[in-house]
Amino acid sequence: MQSTFKLTTAAILVAASLSACNGDNTVENSAKVASVLSKALTAQDAEKFLAATEQELVQLNLEGSRAAWINSNFITQDTSALAAAADQKSTESGVRFAMQAAKFDSVEVSADQRRKLNILKQSLVMPAPQDSAKSAELAKIGAELNSLYGKGNYTTKSGETLSLGEMTATMATSRNYDELLEMWQGWRTISPAMKPLYIRQAELGNEGAQGLGYADLGAMWRSNYDMPADDFAKELDRLWGQIKPLYNDLHCYVRTELGKTYGEDKVPQDQPIPAHLLGNMWAQSWGNIYDLVAPENADPGYDVTKQLASHNYDEIKMVKGAESFFTSLGFEALPATFWQRSLFTKPADRDVVCHASAWDLDAKDDIRIKMCIQKTGEDFSVIHHELGHNFYQRAYQNQPVYYQNSANDGFHEAIGDTIALSVTPKYLKEIGLIDTIPDESKDIGLLMKMALDKVAFIPFGLMVDQWRWKVYSGEITPENYNSAWWELREKYQGVTTPIDRNVDAFDPGAKYHVPGGVPYSRYFLAHIQQFEFHRALCEISGNTDPIHRCSIYNNKDAGAALNTVLEMGSSQPWQAAYKVLTGNEQMDATAILDYFAPLHTWLKDKNQGKQCGF
Ligand code: X8Z
Numbered sequence: 001m002q003s004t005f006k007l008t009t010a011a012i013l014v015a016a017s018l019s020a021c022n023g024d025n026t027v028e029n030s031a032k033v034a035s036v037l038s039k040a041l042t043a044q045d046a047e048k049f050l051a052a053t054e055q056e057l058v059q060l061n062l063e064g065s066r067a068a069w070i071n072s073n074f075i076t077q078d079t080s081a082l083a084a085a086a087d088q089k090s091t092e093s094g095v096r097f098a099m100q101a102a103k104f105d106s107v108e109v110s111a112d113q114r115r116k117l118n119i120l121k122q123s124l125v126m127p128a129p130q131d132s133a134k135s136a137e138l139a140k141i142g143a144e145l146n147s148l149y150g151k152g153n154y155t156t157k158s159g160e161t162l163s164l165g166e167m168t169a170t171m172a173t174s175r176n177y178d179e180l181l182e183m184w185q186g187w188r189t190i191s192p193a194m195k196p197l198y199i200r201q202a203e204l205g206n207e208g209a210q211g212l213g214y215a216d217l218g219a220m221w222r223s224n225y226d227m228p229a230d231d232f233a234k235e236l237d238r239l240w241g242q243i244k245p246l247y248n249d250l251h252c253y254v255r256t257e258l259g260k261t262y263g264e265d266k267v268p269q270d271q272p273i274p275a276h277l278l279g280n281m282w283a284q285s286w287g288n289i290y291d292l293v294a295p296e297n298a299d300p301g302y303d304v305t306k307q308l309a310s311h312n313y314d315e316i317k318m319v320k321g322a323e324s325f326f327t328s329l330g331f332e333a334l335p336a337t338f339w340q341r342s343l344f345t346k347p348a349d350r351d352v353v354c355h356a357s358a359w360d361l362d363a364k365d366d367i368r369i370k371m372c373i374q375k376t377g378e379d380f381s382v383i384h385h386e387l388g389h390n391f392y393q394r395a396y397q398n399q400p401v402y403y404q405n406s407a408n409d410g411f412h413e414a415i416g417d418t419i420a421l422s423v424t425p426k427y428l429k430e431i432g433l434i435d436t437i438p439d440e441s442k443d444i445g446l447l448m449k450m451a452l453d454k455v456a457f458i459p460f461g462l463m464v465d466q467w468r469w470k471v472y473s474g475e476i477t478p479e480n481y482n483s484a485w486w487e488l489r490e491k492y493q494g495v496t497t498p499i500d501r502n503v504d505a506f507d508p509g510a511k512y513h514v515p516g517g518v519p520y521s522r523y524f525l526a527h528i529q530q531f532e533f534h535r536a537l538c539e540i541s542g543n544t545d546p547i548h549r550c551s552i553y554n555n556k557d558a559g560a561a562l563n564t565v566l567e568m569g570s571s572q573p574w575q576a577a578y579k580v581l582t583g584n585e586q587m588d589a590t591a592i593l594d595y596f597a598p599l600h601t602w603l604k605d606k607n608q609g610k611q612c613g614f
């Protein structure tokens with residue numbers, strides 16, 4: 001399990017467990033640490049503290065990951081209780097480590113020691129107050145929220161009980177306004193029950209963060225980026241400002257086309273778009289409505305979902321296909337245990353958390369994914385995304401446990417997506433999934449499909465944590481949770497609720513990462529970073545095609561460059577890792593803007609004379 005995109009509520013401090021063979025030496029280590037911390041402190045004491053803590057972390061991570069894995073694969077009261085107990089133990093230890101690390105604040109230590117101490121102080125995602133009753137309560141709430149989401153389903157008006165996967169498939173393919181609305185509303189029946197738990201979790205998480213010296217939990221989350229927390233918030237605004245003109249033009253064009261499909265009474269042309277019409281349960285990526293907005297005469301003429309079916313791809317073959325992209329770059333094949341221990345399909349007989357995730361159980365080679373794969377082009381991309389996590393975890397396994405993490409959490413989310421950007425027509429032909437590469441006259445179609453997935457996502461990637469930061473700061477109070485959520489959805493995405501929401505609605509809870517306690521800014525960052533990484537790797541590979549046609553498949557130089565950054569883990573400030581690959585220390589949206597430049601010109605032309613904006 002991986003802390004920065006860790007899918008349980010609390011977080012162990014660093015990436016994953018190292019070894020399954022260490023005994024539980026927690027008590028002995030705690031005594032060593034206590035004796036170190038009782039005297040005037042030196043750099044040598046810091047060394048001893050860090051070494052002892054490292055051993056504890058390895059053990060805690062392994063126990064925590066195993067409990068969380070079992071709970072997410074078999075959701076029952078018992079496994080939730082066991083996961084909560086492990087979570088409580090690791091969170092309490094994490095708080096203790098953070099407090100102890102702070103004791104070295106004014107001690108002169110080496111740069112490496114300082115970085116490790118800072119990592120100990122900062123990286124809890126859901127810190128508990130220093131009170132065992134409250135830390136037990138927080139862990140129990142986390143497990144309950146996770147179960148409510150994992151078990152969530154909806155029984156239709158006609159009496160059929162549907163899983164999220166089934167409803168997701170209908171959201172992607174149905175073009176019936178009322179059917180879409182029923183799915184959209186139906187899924188949101190799972191979350192009112194979460195609201196009291198969420199309110200209490202925010203109180204306890206804030207108390208924990210304040211105990212560690214942060215103004216609130218949001219401030220703690222923002223302080224994880226090798227820059228002052230306020231500067232990080234400003235960086236996000238700056239990047240969004242770069243992308244907004246492109247997003248606005250995409251939004252404007254899509255709204256027009258949806259107006260043609262559903263009628264302008266249903267999609268008013270001067271209002272935000274109803275959130276259930278965009279092909280996705282959360283209106284977060286819109287690639288599934290490509291057929292409704294496809295540019296005339298520029299359709300590439302294939303559909304990955306159909307190609308997978310006609311080439312008899314099953315779930316395993318899809319994962320093998322994604323793996324072979326990584327091995328083509330020079331990465332070692334996945335271990336046999338990956339294939340034995342991963343979850344690839346939704347079990348018929350039990351509740352599991354289907355939201356896709358990648359795990360590293362022992363920081364050696366016990367890497368796995370857990371995913372209820374659907375045989376679609378969309379899930380083919382998600383598989384690349386998940387394997388990106390696994391190959392990253394494996395690449396940094398020789399770092400000390402403190403650095404077994406990505407350079408910043410956006411990197412972890414960006415790697416597999418970077419690879420998926422190379423799943424171009426040229427690549428699909430090379431692996432035999434399509435017969436001919438569409439000519440350049442079809443590029444607008446290819447770019448449109450990609451923009452619906454990537455550009456459309458960006459304001460969603462931003463607003464989720466804008467909402468949480470305001471919840472944690474107290475600016476959004478529980479009675480305003482839902483209305484403030486929709487205000488932000490309108491402000492950033494220009495989408496609106498299709499129907500007035502009940503007073504008890506808690507729509508943020510219907511998005512996995514909110515009950516899951518997973519920060520979301522990482523995905524916003526990843527959507528910018530992946531285009532910068534893709535551009536850099538394409539340059540290294542000697543690509544001469546337009547950037548959206550570039551595939552780094554089979555290119556060992558690109559693979560080696562990528563591996564250099566992955567191996568670094570979080571041993572350096574992320575800016576240093578960024579520089580290794582892109583030559584810059586600052587994130588920048590010009591790579592994504594350049595990638596979509598031909599589409600943007602096309603959109604501006606199509607939008608001429610229209611009243612854009614929302
Ligand atoms: O949660 C994920 C991954 C697992 S880290 C499947 N993603 C975000 C989401 O689904 O909301 C990937 C893109 C955004």
Ligand code: ZN
Binds near residue numbers: 385386389
């Ligand atoms: Zn991910």
